[in-house]
Amino acid sequence: MQLFVEQLINGWALGSLYALFGIGFGLVFSTLGILNAAHGTYASWAAIAGYYAVERFGVPFPVAIAAGVIGGGLLAVVVDQIGFQPLRAKKTGMLGALITSIAFWIILDSLAGFATGQQSLAFPAASYPNQMVVMGPLRVPQMQIITIVALLVCTIGIHLLIQKTRIGAAMRAVGWNEVAAALGGVNARMVILLTAFLAGATSGLAGVLGGISTSNVSFTLGEGLMLKGFAAVVVGGYDDVRGTAIAGICLGIIEVFVAQYISTSFRDGFTYMLLLAFLIARPRGLFGSASFVRA
Amino acid sequence: METFLDLWAAYGSTVTFAMVNALFALSTYAVLSTGVLSFTTVVFAAVGGFLAAQLSGKFGLPLWAAFPAAALGGGFAAAVVAFAFLRLESHWMALASLALVLITRVTALNAPALTGGVNGLIVPVRVEPLELAILLALCTVVFWRLHRSWFGLASRAVREDAAVASTMGISPYRIQFIAFLISGVVGGLGGAALAFTLQFISPETYFIGIAFTMIASTVLGGSFHWLGPIIGAAVFTALPTTMQAIVPQIEDVAKGVVLLLIMIFLPRGLIDPRAWGLKKAAKLREETEAKRAAERDAHA
Amino acid sequence: MSKASAAARTLRGVLAGAAALAIGYAGTAAAAPAAGEYGVGFITENTGPLAAAGVSYHRGAQLAVDEINEGAWIGQGVKLKLNEKESGSDAARAVQALTQFSADRNVIAVTCCILSPVAAALKPVTTNAKLPLVIYGATLPGLPQPPYVTSVVGLPGPQEVKMSKMLAETLKPKTVAYFVNADNEGFQNRFKAAQKVMEEAGVKTAGVVSILSADTDFTAPATQAMATNPDLIMVWTTQTPAAGIIAALRARGYAGKISASDVISPAPVFKKIGAALAGVPFPIVFSSEISSSPEAKKFVEGYTKKFGEAPDTYSAQGYTSLYLIAQAMKSLDGKPSREDLAAALGKASAVEYNIYGGLPMVNGQAEVQNSLVAAWTADGKVVRWENK
Secondary structure (H helix, E strand, O other): OHHHHHHHHHHHHHHHHHHHHHHHHHHHHHHHOOOOOOHHHHHHHHHHHHHHHHHHHOOOHHHHHHHHHHHHHHHHHHHHHHHHHHHHOOOOHHHHHHHHHHHHHHHHHHHHHHHOOOOOEOOOHHHOOOOEEEEOOEEEEHHHHHHHHHHHHHHHHHHHHHHHOHHHHHHHHHHHOHHHHHHOOOOHHHHHHHHHHHHHHHHHHHHHHHHHHOOOEOHHHHHHHHHHHHHHHHHHOOOOHHHHHHHHHHHHHHHHHHHHHHOHHHHHHHHHHHHHHHHHHOOOOOOOOOOOOOO | OHHHHHHHHHHHHHHHHHHHHHHHHHHHHHHHOOOOOOOOHHHHHHHHHHHHHHHHHHOOOOHHHHHHHHHHHHHHHHHHHHHHHOOOOHHHHHHHHHHHHHHHHHHHHOOHHHHOHHHOEEOOOOOOHHHHHHHHHHHHHHHHHHHHOHHHHHHHHHHHOHHHHHHOOOOHHHHHHHHHHHHHHHHHHHHHHHHHHHOEEOOOOOOHHHHHHHHHHHHHHOOOOOHHHHHHHHHHHHHHHHHHHHOHHHHHHHHHHHHHHHHHHOOOOOOOHHHHHHHHHHHHHHHHHHHHHHHHHHHO | OOHHHHHHHHHHHHHHHHHHHHHHHHHHHHOOEOOEEEEEEEEEOOOOOOHHHHHHHHHHHHHHHHHHHHOOOOOOOEEEEEEEEEOOOOHHHHHHHHHHHHHOOOEEEEEEOOOHHHHHHHHHHHHHHOOOEEEOOOOOOOOOEOOOEEEOOOOOOHHHHHHHHHHHHHHOOOEEEEEEEOOOHHHHHHHHHHHHHHHHOOOEEEEEEEEOOOOOOOHHHHHHHHOOOOOEEEEEOOHHHHHHHHHHHHHOOOOOEEEOOHHHOOHHHHHHHHHHHEOOOEEEOOOOOOOOOHHHHHHHHHHHHHHOOOOOHHHHHHHHHHHHHHHHHHOOOEOOOHHHHHHHHHHOOEOOOOOOOOOEEEOOEEOOOOOEEEEEOOOOOEEEOOOO
16 A cells, blocks of 8 residues: 555656646647647756756755756747747748757757766756655655646646736637737737747756656656657647646556556556547547637 | 769668658658648558568568558558548647657557567568669659649648638548558558668667658658659758768757758748749749830830 | 880889789788778767767777777788767668768778667678678677677676676575566566576565666656565666666665666766665676776776776777777788678687687677676775675
């Protein structure tokens, strides 16, 4: 029983990382209509930014996290302005941006390799909360609690932002139809920048938290998050952050349980079979609205 | 002659890979030209590749018998995929097809009896560049004929506006289904061609790398004409070799930058029939104006 | 024809004959290949998933070429030149690099590959091209196929058996839990060899936890292994997972014994994981801090001088692959052809100049004779392991 609960928490924390990453990926997809192959590199670079903040300047833990989050957000804005903005005027749809995002993926991945000296680095143990919290018979690492809370806060925050605020309404409007939104008085440029930053920052948070708790700061970090975060987005429905959050957590828990109680070789197979089942049976995801059709 | 042989020996493999990639790009183009962004070419390639590898490895099938089998396998996979996916809205289609690529790799990894699992398969048969060129030429002829046929016209209509196309009596579903079948056949051929070129395949062979290579080749070359994917594949395949020769330290970065620049400045790709059309129209306009001016002068 | 040109022709003929004589004479006297620069193709993996190890292999080879050239190791005026092409551990790119090398007439041999599937993909190509290939990293049994494919990497097995026996005797564990890569045959073989030794010594298997090479989160697998309450945890996985597993076990408060493989021996792994690695035994065939033969000392000294850090087990393998090629070159007369070189490589019964204190070759496959059991100290030194 103790093992069961411990693994449940392990899976929950792991899934929270997938979900956090997926939220960023889904935001760009639903609001800006971009299938962004470079999204994983935001997470890698956020972790690298956080790592060097600690390594070079010895900053405390919250500052390292902030460095990663802001770094991820700024990188996303730069990529958007160089790679995607010139194509918006030319109306190339999803296709052109997909190719420029592949270009950025190649560039940023390769540069990340140089930035870490082709090594997998790890945050020094003293630079983050690395104790275990004892709750009765359970021992839970502090980083897991931080990760779980981070997802809760981000999900609720972003959900409220999109559904209840004027900015959110503008984001939804741009996601629906950019031209109509502009005619309706929405500053589309502002919304695009804000969405890109928010998406990069959320995925950056996943990157820096993941980099700390898995002792892996390298370009492989983003790739791993990308594959699973993508699954969370598809299962959860890309136009609703709540769906992504729940789907991500479930995927993490399922992954851990399949490895613990069945077999590791089936673990990824199980995840992707679930993905396939959702694609066929409920293609709009958990919370995806049935009427949602992009113009 | 010697220099030529040296050059061929050095860059022959690049040409070979360019031809294989051209098949993948044509497969992607087949569906893209009806307005569907799909990564499932990788799936068809995996089916064709493993089928061809097993048939030639276990049953000693010769090359030219393995290719049709791979084409059939790819086509069959495409029929299944099209049946399941075509009802999805276009954004979901893109996501779903990407998910299917991930699923294919995991499935291949867990079916070692069929695919060799993590250790992969040695392919005993080798395709000569000339044979590959013939195969690619055959496929190109088919695409050329299709482009000029009713189907080509209908697929362009569906791509531009599916709703309008259906009011004109064209069923977008039927057009896209046929496009998927073509994509499957060509993708299966490409998968087999890759297997016979590398002579070693594993589940990692048919993964995201190919997905991005083929979509980048297609869009880079131009997705509005069958020549586009072939040119695009040649450019995209030659890019790493060129960059390695020029800037070996940062070849990947350079490759990405070149891709980025081409897309920003030529977003419709290198081969763009609309640009030809515009040029032709401009020339025509110039000529008429010149004629008119001449007439005016004559009257004056 | 004028007289002048006829005379010139005669003179040319005489000169050519003299030159031929001179070369022939020099050749027999030194019993070495004709002077000149010979290219060795090196398929690097300095980017991609295995770049950390790839850089070390490459540096080892660079140092070997410097030493061979400076000391005229092959013969007077015979120099090697390393030609690099990057593969990023991708089979297709490696095949392209190899075919380009085969077209370059100056390249006489190629050395490559960390991953066994990549090496397997190159095998038919290199055999077709009749270009000798020396494998510096991949360890799947059956890869070498003399004369064209040879390997300087000892197969896993003996070292693992030796360490497992030692641990069974000194630690006397009752149960052992194992971590193993589900997707890496080399490590599965190591795990099976270790498990066999343990079970023969009466040590029960508490549990086997499989992980995948691309995994990064090991908290759950660590929890799983700890729940089996083992006396010893043996980690038979590739580098990134091994480091992650040991870090996760210690972070979750596991205080018992852990053992691992030589993947944790490079210095960056210690820099990354730190004191959690201290006291974890691993088998190793070369360690810059323990290996004490004169060859090993020279290697460590030269490497540290050139690159500002101590060599690891991977740089040792890259270094060895170049010395094997040089050794085969040395045995040839005149202008060596690729075929002759391949034959010489295939016939080699040992890598004569090596840092391992002996490295015999059987059917083109190196076999490791001497291995040590080492461990990190808490302050980051590699020492012989002792039970504490």
